[in-house]
Amino acid sequence: MKFAVEVASKLSGRVGCLVQTETGQKFPTPLLLQTTKGGSIPYLSREVFKYLTEDSQILEICLSTTDHMEEALKAFKSGIASFVGFPEYLSFVTLKDPCEESPSGFHVKDAVPFFTRRGKKELTADRFMDIIEVFKPNIYHSLCDNDTDINSSKKRVIKSVDRTENFFKACLERHKISETLRNSLFFAPIVGGYNKHARSQSIEFVSKHPEVGGFMIDGLHSNGEHATKIPRESLKDIVSHCVQKLNTDKPKMMLGAYTPLAVLELIRLGVDIFDTSYIYLTSTNSQGLVFDYNLAAEKRSNHLALDLNDESYAEDFTPILEGCSCLACQKHTKAYINHLIKTKELLGPILLMIHNMHHYLMFFESIRNCIAGDKLPELIQLVEGCVSEETVAKEDKKIPPILEQVEPASVAT
Template sequence: MKFIIKSISKNSGRLGHLRIKESSELQTPLLLQTTKGGSIPYLSADVFGLVSREQQVLQLTLCTMDQMAESLDQWNRSLGDYVGYPDYNTLLLLRDPCEVTPSGGNDRDVVPLFTRRGKESLTAERYMQLVTSFAPDVYQGLCDADTNPESTKKRVQKSVDRTERFMQHCFKQHRELERLKDSTLLAPIVGGYNTFARTQSIKHAREQPKGTYGGYIFEGFHTNGIAATSLNPSQLLPIVDHCVQQIEDELPRLMPGAFTPVLMLELIRLGVDIFDTSYAYCAAVNYKALTFSYCIDKEEHSAFLDVTDEAIKEQFTPLLEGCNCLACQKHTRAYIHHLYKTNELLGPILLMIHNLHHYMGFFDVIRDSISADQLPALLDYVRHQNMSTDINYCIEPNNKTVGKAAMGKGFITAAN
C-alpha cells in the first residue's frame, strides 16, 4: 500500500492519494464500504453498481465472516472476488462497527470474537491463522479495544499491555508468512481516553522496523454501533489530536465507527484519513433517511427523515429534494412509508441506496472543501444547517414493534 500526501492545511486537514496493490489511486479522505458477511447490507453487487460505478474499498469484518476461513484456505483468487466484488480492494477488521460489541471476555492472552455462533476466544496465533486464510489487501493488528469514556485507568493500561503482546506476534508473523506478503498491516493504537496510555501504544508501534506496517488504526474510543454517534467531541478530539501529533505524516490513519457528520469533519480537520459507511447503515436500520445538506444554501435542513412518521404518508415527494439517487428518482416518501407499514424488504434497500449515495456525495464535497481550504465553513454549515442551534445527528435506537410474522423481513427492530 502506498500513500502520498497531496496537500496539508492547518485548518482543513489533508488530501492524499492511496494506492492499494495494483488498484487505481483512491482519494483521501476516503470512505470505506462497510459490509456484513462480505456483502454491503441489503444490496446486491448489481444494485450497488447503480449507487456507485467508482472503485471502492470493502471493509470486511472477521466477526461476521469467520465461518468462511476454511473455504478461503482453498480459494486461489482474491478475497474481493470471493465476496462478489472482484475489482474492489479489501480491508479486514476484527469487529463490526455497525453493531455494539459486548464488553468482557478479554484476558492476558485472548481477545473475544463475538460471532453469530457465539463467542470465540482468539489468541494472537489463531488470529493470524484466520488472517492468513482471508489474505486481505489490508488488515488490522490484533488489539484489546474494549475501552470507552468510562473505562478506568487500570482497564486502559491492560488494553495497552495486552495489545503490545498481541502485536509482537502479529508483527513477526506478518514479516514471515508468504500468503501475506502482498498484504498491508495497520498498527492499532489503543489506550482509551488516556494520553499517556496512547503514547505508550504509539511508541511500541514506532519501535518496529520501517515497513513493518503501512498505517494506523485508532481503536478503543467506543463500543461500536450507535454508541459512536453520541460521543462527546470535547473528550475525543484532544486525544485524537494528541495521537496525530506523535505519528508520522506519511502513513494513513483509519478510525472505524458510526461518527456523526460533524464529528467526522472535526476528525478530518485533525488529520484522520479513512472512515466507513457504518453511520449510513445505522441510520437506515433505524428507519432514517439522511437529509442533512452539505451544499451551502440559505434553507434550513434537518439531519434525518423518519420514514415511520405518519406525517409523510401522503407526501408524494422524494426522500430529499434534489437528490439524484435511484430511490429519490423513482420513489416517494409516501411509498417508502407504506413499505415500512407492510414490512416489505424493499424499504431498507431503498433507504440504504439513498443513505450511501448521500454519504458518498458528502465525501466528494469534503475533498473539494479541503482543496479550497474551506473545511471550517463546511463544518459550520453542517453543524447548524442554517438554524440558530446545533443540529442533533445522534441516532436513537429503533424501538418500533414488529410482529412475529414480519421478523426477518424488511424493516426490523434494531438492537439497542
C-alpha cells in the same frame, strides 16, 4: 500499497491517495470503507451498488460475520474480495462489526474474546494470523484489546495497552515472514481509551517499527450506536493528542458510526479513513439523510436526517431530498417509503440505503473538494447548522404542550 499526501492544510485536514502498487488503482482520501455483513454490502446487491458508483471501493470485511467462510476460502485460494463477488475491489479485514455493539469483558491472558454468529470464541494472535493468511486482505490490522470507552478505569486502559503490545509483536513477526501478506498494508492499532499517557505509550511502541503502513485509532467506543453518542469535545481532545504524535506520512483510520459532524472534525484533525457503518444504522432506523454538504447551493436544509417512520410523511408525495439524483429519490416518495416501513417491507431499508449511501459518497467527494479549496471550516459550519436546527426541533418536540408556559422554578419542584 502506498499512501501519499497530496494537499495538506492546517485548518482543513488533508487530501491523499492510497495506491495499490500492483495495479495502479487509486483511492482518494478522506476515504470511506464499504462496511459489509457476511461479505455483502447490507441491503444492496452487487448490481444496485454498481448503479450507485462506478468507482473502485475497499470492502471492510468483519471476521465476526465471515469467520465461517475460512474453510471455503482455503479451497478457493483467491482472497475474500473475489470470494464475495467483488474481484475488482480491495479488502480490509477487521475483527469486530462496527454496526453492532460489542459485549464488554470476557478477557483471558493471551486471547481476545471473539463474538460470532455461532457464539463466543477466543482468538490468539497466531490463530488470528492464520485466518488473515487465508482471507488474503489488501489491508488489515494486528489483533488488539480495544475493549475501552470513555468510562473505562485506568487499570482497564493500561491492561488494554499492554495486551495490545503483545498481540502486535506476535502479529508483526508473522507479517514479516509471510509470503501471502508481503504486499498487504499492515495497520497498527493505537489504544488507551481516553487516557493521554496510555495513548502516548501505545504510539511510542508501534512507531518504532518501519513495517507499519498506517495507524488505527481504536478503543474509543463499543461499536454500534455507542459511537454516535461520544461527547464531541472528548473525542476531539484525545484524537488531536494522538494525531500530533503519529507519523504524518502514514494514513490514520477510525472505524465506527461517527456522525457527519464528528467525521468532519476528525478529518480536520488529520484522520484519513472511515467506514459506512453510520449509513447502515441510519437506514435500519428508518432515517433518510438530508443534511447540506454543497457550499454553493441556494436552498438549505435545516435537518440532519428525516425519520420516515413518522406519521407526518404518510401523505408526503415528495422525494426524500429534493434535487437528489439517487434511484430512491428519482422513483419514489416519502409517503411510499413510510408505507414500506409501516408494513415492514424489506424494500423500505433498501431504498433508504440507496439514498443514504449516495448522499454520503457525495458528502465525501465534497469534503475532498473543500479541503483542496481550503474551505473545510465552512463545510463544518454548514453541517453544524443542520445539527443545531435538528437538535432544537427534537427538544421542542419532547416538551408536552401543557408545560410550555410553566415557570422553570415550578418545574424544578
